[in-house]
Amino acid sequence: MTLIRLQKYLAEQxxxxxxxxxxxxxxxxxxxxxxxxxxxxxxxxxxxxxxVKGEAIRTEEPxxxxxxxxxxxxxxxxxxxxxGRRTVMDCLRGLEERVFPIGRLDQDVxxxxxxxxxxxxxxxxxxxxxLVNKTYQAWIKxxxxxxxxxxxxxxxxxSDGMSAPAQAKLLKSRKxxxxxxxxxxxxxxxxxxxxxxxxxxxxDKLRRIAFAEIxxxxxxxxxxxxxxxAEVDVLRKSVVLQPENx
Ligand code: URA
Numbered sequence: 001m002t003l004i005r006l007q008k009y010l011a012e013q014x015x016x017x018x019x020x021x022x023x024x025x026x027x028x029x030x031x032x033x034x035x036x037x038x039x040x041x042x043x044x045x046x047x048x049x050x051x052v053k054g055e056a057i058r059t060e061e062p063x064x065x066x067x068x069x070x071x072x073x074x075x076x077x078x079x080x081x082x083x084g085r086r087t088v089m090d091c092l093r094g095l096e097e098r099v100f101p102i103g104r105l106d107q108d109v110x111x112x113x114x115x116x117x118x119x120x121x122x123x124x125x126x127x128x129x130x131l132v133n134k135t136y137q138a139w140i141k142x143x144x145x146x147x148x149x150x151x152x153x154x155x156x157x158x159s160d161g162m163s164a165p166a167q168a169k170l171l172k173s174r175k176x177x178x179x180x181x182x183x184x185x186x187x188x189x190x191x192x193x194x195x196x197x198x199x200x201x202x203x204d205k206l207r208r209i210a211f212a213e214i215x216x217x218x219x220x221x222x223x224x225x226x227x228x229x230a231e232v233d234v235l236r237k238s239v240v241l242q243p244e245n246x
Pocket of ligand 1: 104105106107109189190191192193194206
């Protein structure tokens with residue numbers, strides 16, 4: 001049960017300003033479960049019937065939306081940029097519902113970025129105490145050795161502590177560059193770039209190819225689509241609590 005002050009709830013539902021809602025309550029125009037309401041009354045909109053001028057307020061939650069964007073490399077992950085730069089929100093043209101990004105990708109990183117209006121699931125997917133796999137492909141400088149790959153798998157020292165065990169696979173090797181696929185379940189700031197720095201192979205180009213198994217296959221750079229129900233199911237199941245938090 002979530003209790004909220006009646007005038008705050010009415011204002012959040014777009015009935016009017018907080019002041020206007022207080023006036024409506026004072027004038028006896030608002031009822032809770034059929035009784036005339038009072039200013040400051042705590043209500044549980046999920047279980048109580050709230051009406052204004054005899055008309056019930058819709059209490060259903062807005063439909064939950066889940067979207068995957070193939071983020072281009074030149075946009076920043078923020079809901080609103082104060083410097084007028086292009087943001088990931090500008091890529092979601094055509095989507096009418098309000099959503100927010102789940103976690104973030106650096107400006108120069110492209111690939112899978114998820115959005116939702118489901119605060120609970122977004123919290124779990126972005127929080128480090130839940131283990132959610134994120135897979136990256138990185139073009140790095142130099143030819144990476146099997147020893148360096150092993151160190152990435154076991155954990156490397158970073159300024160904020162050792163990185164957690166990861167999966168690391170060499171995909172391509174050239175004279176002065178290597179393409180490595182790295183799967184991590186943490187999500188510290190610039191973590192992948194810092195992990196490669198720590199083994200002496202700075203990243204030239206980074207792409208996230210999966211977030212909790214969700215991919216952007218078939219989407220061109222800057223395109224988005226809604227997740228299927230099966231994908232949302234996969235997302236929910238991907239949230240696993242770290243053993244020390246269980
Ligand atoms: N690791 C990084 O270094 N950058 C990102 O955007 C994501 C993971």
